[in-house]
Amino acid sequence: MTQVAEPGAKRWMGGGLVRKEDPKLITGQGRYTDDIALPGMLWLAFARSPVAHANIVSIDTSAAKELPGVVAVYTGEELASEWAAAMPCAWPVSSRTYPGENTHDPRVPDHWPVAKDRVRYMGEIVAVVVADSREHAFDATEAVDVDYDELPVVTDIEAASADGAHVIHEQFGSNELYTWELHNGDVDKVFADAPVVVSERYFHPRLIANAIEPRAIVVQPVPAGGEFTVWSATQIPHFLRVFLTLILGIPETKIRVIAPEVGGGFGSKLEVYAEEFVAVALARKLGQPVKWNEYRSEGYLSTVQGRGVIQDMEVAATEEGKLLGVRVKLQADMGAYASLVGPGIPILGAFHYHGVYDCDAYSFTCTSVFTNQTPTDAYRGAGRPEATYATERIMDALARRVGKDPAEVRAMNFIPPFDQPRMTAGTLEYDSGNYGAALDKAKELVGYDALRQEQQAGDGRRDGKLLGVGISSYMEVCGWAPSQVLGTLHYAGGGWERASVRCNPTGKITVISGTSPHGQGHETTFAQIVADALGVTPDDVEVLHGDTSVATWGLDSYGSRSLSVGGVTIQKAAELVREKARVLAAHELEVAEDDLEWTDGKFQVKGAPDRAKTVPELAFSSWAAHNLPEGVDPILEAGAAFDPPNWTFPSGTHICVVEVDPETGSTRIDRYVAVDDCGTIINPLIVDGQVMGGVAQGIAEALYEEAIYDENGTLLSGNMMTYRIPSAAELPGYTLGKTVTPSSTNPMGVKGIGETGTIASPPAVLNAVADALRFVGVGFIDKPASAEKIWRVVQSAQGQAPPERTPEGGGTGAASMTPEREGGVA
Amino acid sequence: GMIMAGLGLIESGAGMEEEEVRLGLEGNLCRCTGYQNIVKAIQEAAGEMRQAAPAGAQGGSE
Numbered sequence: 001m002t003q004v005a006e007p008g009a010k011r012w013m014g015g016g017l018v019r020k021e022d023p024k025l026i027t028g029q030g031r032y033t034d035d036i037a038l039p040g041m042l043w044l045a046f047a048r049s050p051v052a053h054a055n056i057v058s059i060d061t062s063a064a065k066e067l068p069g070v071v072a073v074y075t076g077e078e079l080a081s082e083w084a085a086a087m088p089c090a091w092p093v094s095s096r097t098y099p100g101e102n103t104h105d106p107r108v109p110d111h112w113p114v115a116k117d118r119v120r121y122m123g124e125i126v127a128v129v130v131a132d133s134r135e136h137a138f139d140a141t142e143a144v145d146v147d148y149d150e151l152p153v154v155t156d157i158e159a160a161s162a163d164g165a166h167v168i169h170e171q172f173g174s175n176e177l178y179t180w181e182l183h184n185g186d187v188d189k190v191f192a193d194a195p196v197v198v199s200e201r202y203f204h205p206r207l208i209a210n211a212i213e214p215r216a217i218v219v220q221p222v223p224a225g226g227e228f229t230v231w232s233a234t235q236i237p238h239f240l241r242v243f244l245t246l247i248l249g250i251p252e253t254k255i256r257v258i259a260p261e262v263g264g265g266f267g268s269k270l271e272v273y274a275e276e277f278v279a280v281a282l283a284r285k286l287g288q289p290v291k292w293n294e295y296r297s298e299g300y301l302s303t304v305q306g307r308g309v310i311q312d313m314e315v316a317a318t319e320e321g322k323l324l325g326v327r328v329k330l331q332a333d334m335g336a337y338a339s340l341v342g343p344g345i346p347i348l349g350a351f352h353y354h355g356v357y358d359c360d361a362y363s364f365t366c367t368s369v370f371t372n373q374t375p376t377d378a379y380r381g382a383g384r385p386e387a388t389y390a391t392e393r394i395m396d397a398l399a400r401r402v403g404k405d406p407a408e409v410r411a412m413n414f415i416p417p418f419d420q421p422r423m424t425a426g427t428l429e430y431d432s433g434n435y436g437a438a439l440d441k442a443k444e445l446v447g448y449d450a451l452r453q454e455q456q457a458g459d460g461r462r463d464g465k466l467l468g469v470g471i472s473s474y475m476e477v478c479g480w481a482p483s484q485v486l487g488t489l490h491y492a493g494g495g496w497e498r499a500s501v502r503c504n505p506t507g508k509i510t511v512i513s514g515t516s517p518h519g520q521g522h523e524t525t526f527a528q529i530v531a532d533a534l535g536v537t538p539d540d541v542e543v544l545h546g547d548t549s550v551a552t553w554g555l556d557s558y559g560s561r562s563l564s565v566g567g568v569t570i571q572k573a574a575e576l577v578r579e580k581a582r583v584l585a586a587h588e589l590e591v592a593e594d595d596l597e598w599t600d601g602k603f604q605v606k607g608a609p610d611r612a613k614t615v616p617e618l619a620f621s622s623w624a625a626h627n628l629p630e631g632v633d634p635i636l637e638a639g640a641a642f643d644p645p646n647w648t649f650p651s652g653t654h655i656c657v658v659e660v661d662p663e664t665g666s667t668r669i670d671r672y673v674a675v676d677d678c679g680t681i682i683n684p685l686i687v688d689g690q691v692m693g694g695v696a697q698g699i700a701e702a703l704y705e706e707a708i709y710d711e712n713g714t715l716l717s718g719n720m721m722t723y724r725i726p727s728a729a730e731l732p733g734y735t736l737g738k739t740v741t742p743s744s745t746n747p748m749g750v751k752g753i754g755e756t757g758t759i760a761s762p763p764a765v766l767n768a769v770a771d772a773l774r775f776v777g778v779g780f781i782d783k784p785a786s787a788e789k790i791w792r793v794v795q796s797a798q799g800q801a802p803p804e805r806t807p808e809g810g811g812t813g814a815a816s817m818t819p820e821r822e823g824g825v826a
Numbered sequence: 827g828m829i830m831a832g833l834g835l836i837e838s839g840a841g842m843e844e845e846e847v848r849l850g851l852e853g854n855l856c857r858c859t860g861y862q863n864i865v866k867a868i869q870e871a872a873g874e875m876r877q878a879a880p881a882g883a884q885g886g887s888e
Contacts, residue, residue: 026829094845209857210857211857212855212856212857264857264858266857277880521857687864689858689859692856692859692860692863693859693863694859694860695860696856696857696859696860696861725846725855725857727851727852727853727854727855727861728847728849728851728852728854728856728861728864728865729847729849729851729852731847731848731860731861732861733844733862733865734860759862781840
């Protein structure tokens with residue numbers, strides 16, 4: 001029994017229904033890609049480059065082929081004929097300036113699933129082994145003998161675009177993919193004339209998504225028909241099908257892609273990978289099922305990484321702290337190749353570095369470069385955490401500069417409340433917002449005024465620790481996306497959704513959704529929406545997704561779109577079903593349609609409520625088709641499409657309270673308050689779950705995580721010992737609040753909540769740490785605010801040079817990733 | 827993993843204050859939930875299970 005609402009209640013939307021997905025997941029009955037085993041299945045393993053940049057002089061696979069259980073070993077040259085095209089970049093951003101005339105001249109280097117003559121990042125595939133077991137396949141990869149002629153390695157973002165840098169893709173003449181600019185207003189004049197200009201530089205290290213389920217793929221070929229069934233741990237089964245067709249030359253009608261249970265993605269499974277193309281190619285070549293499952297440390301190298309950005313952020317303001325202009329320059333690390341949507345990630349943040357604040361002048365410039373490291377791509381928030389971090393950190397810096405409380409400076413600059421689309425300085429039309437309400441609520445929940453008083457009275461100390469309070473008043477842009485806008489941004493696909501709602505003859509409802517959940521609870525939320533529309537219960541509704549032969553049309557799940565685009569589409573389809581049912585009901589009850597009312601989940605004759613029909617009853621009679629009105633087809637079902645007219649814009653305020661130990665540098669989060677506004681709330685349990693999970697990732701980004709490469713392009717943080725995601729012991733509890741400002745973008749007023757926690761939290765945490773450290777004279781600290789980093793800046797500020805590091809087996813970052821348990825627990 | 831670790835904590839008689847439960851879950855990673863509801867669920871289950879089978883008796887499992 002999944003319901004927690006009152007048995008007689010007719011309204012499910014807005015209620016905290018326990019998730020329909022969970023019973024099977026928590027009893028181990030969920031079937032993930034790795035759970036699939038097929039008769040005659042062969043295992044794949046990949047030999048990967050141990051060096052970051054080299055020509056492949058020769059590859060000798062003879063020894064590997066002799067090892068037990070090995071069926072075949074293939075090099076990049078041997079597989080070259082499998083590919084109709086190189087791996088895709090679906091968002092080939094090119095240099096341009098807005099406003100202005102531009103030509104689209106993208107720089108997308110060929111990226112083959114298996115390297116042919118050169119490797120450009122540590123971990124790039126150089127050969128693939130096929131064997132009778134996973135262990136036999138892996139062992140044979142170590143016997144593949146590759147002669148590398150190493151080339152100069154480029155890892156530093158700024159060095160990559162400096163004069164004289166070694167060029168990774170010679171055909172472009174430099175390591176730059178693009179320089180993309182957006183200017184609005186007379187930015188130079190505003191900055192030149194402004195009484196106050198605050199500038200800071202921020203660095204966002206690369207992050208490793210670490211979805212708990214590793215990547216995996218199983219392919220079942222039917223050689224006589226040229227057909228393939230593909231199970232993949234992917235966020236994007238529909239896109240994967242399209243790209244398998246394009247890269248492998250297999251007709252789309254012959255490929256079925258299924259995303260089974262997928263254990264988290266966070267953007268790292270929003271990609272079409274070399275391993276997927278190779279698996280299908282080898283299933284085709286060998287005529288047998290094949291399987292691959294990633295090792296965690298393998299995934300650290302081969303799964304797209306997030307972030308990797310340097311920001312030079314500036315604001316111009318009055319002496320009172322009123323914002324006049326925002327100017328930011330980004331340098332973004334694409335890694336060795338243009339990934340599926342990697343070039344577009346910085347652009348997702350391009351339009352809102354002014355956040356929730358008004359100003360007259362806005363300038364965004366981003367230069368993206370290739371480096372000899374794993375390609376980057378989307379990671380929860382994708383461009384928006386970077387933007388929010390810069391905005392919210394500089395607002396605190398501005399507050400310090402003008403000598404005012406950071407909450408006060410924010411409040412004086414908020415865009416005033418609005419509920420219809422409003423043009424902003426970055427040229428986005430925000431859908432609605434009430435930023436002051438969330439700030440006020442967050443301040444109340446955290447006890448803001450008392451905290452500031454305590455800080456003042458204690459000169460920043462509480463029991464020997466430094467007390468800090470940090471605010472993040474954020475907005476973000478999601479609900480991916482209006483298709484026309486995507487076209488202008490040179491994104492290859494659209495942003496619509498399609499759905500079907502089908503009433504089965506015995507009264508249960510099937511919903512076909514084009515979204516592809518990987519842990520978000522769509523089956524529950526969508527069931528609630530349909531239950532309300534059709535007068536049934538969520539238990540009566542089954543939501544199907546993630547199988548291209550079942551949910552034929554869809555654009556999958558990323559960019560916080562599943563509810564605000566997918567859910568809206570489902571509601572539209574359900575309402576079409578209800579309208580069809582109304583026609584049938586009127587006919588069966590022998591009344592005019594206007595004599596019916598929809599009350600209590602059924603069609604009742606006005607004035608004679610005992611004469612009524614429910615949708616399940618009408619589903620049966622529609623299926624039997626004994627008495628259909630003229631012109632009405634049998635079967636009660638409807639499909640709908642929705643292409644959103646605008647993005648959606650969740651917002652809110654998070655406030656973090658930290659105690660920093662100046663002796664050890666360790667940070668303890670004392671309180672974390674999140675007040676979020678995702679518009680209309682369909683399931684508050686699920687919304688809260690997304691916020692808590694998102695905040696956890698953001699706190700981890702703020703305090704613990706960074707992927708570290710050395711100057712040779714070796715990934716030093718190559719496993720969970722050196723790059724560890726936090727456990728419950730390293731994270732605090734959260735206090736959650738909500739404001740509700742419905743979106744003007746869709747009829748439900750929903751905005752999305754999947755990424756907001758990760759977008760909002762890093763600056764809240766860093767602002768708190770910086771706030772604490774100012775009491776010992778520290779002017780600046782960036783993320784991750786590890787214990788070592790904090791200790792060093794405190795030592796420096798106190799005039800003592802910290803001792804020289806003696807790295808043991810690692811570079812400067814290795815020790816900083818050891819989460820401090822002492823004091824790291826809330 | 828979380829369920830097994832939680833069960834182990836409860837049956838071992840460990841303290842169920844938030845900090846204690848969090849430390850007890852140190853060996854189990856989750857990337858989705860942010861842990862808060864897992865901690866609460868274990869605390870709630872401990873309450874029910876220990877009431878049904880007080881300290882010293884074999885902890886009953888679901």
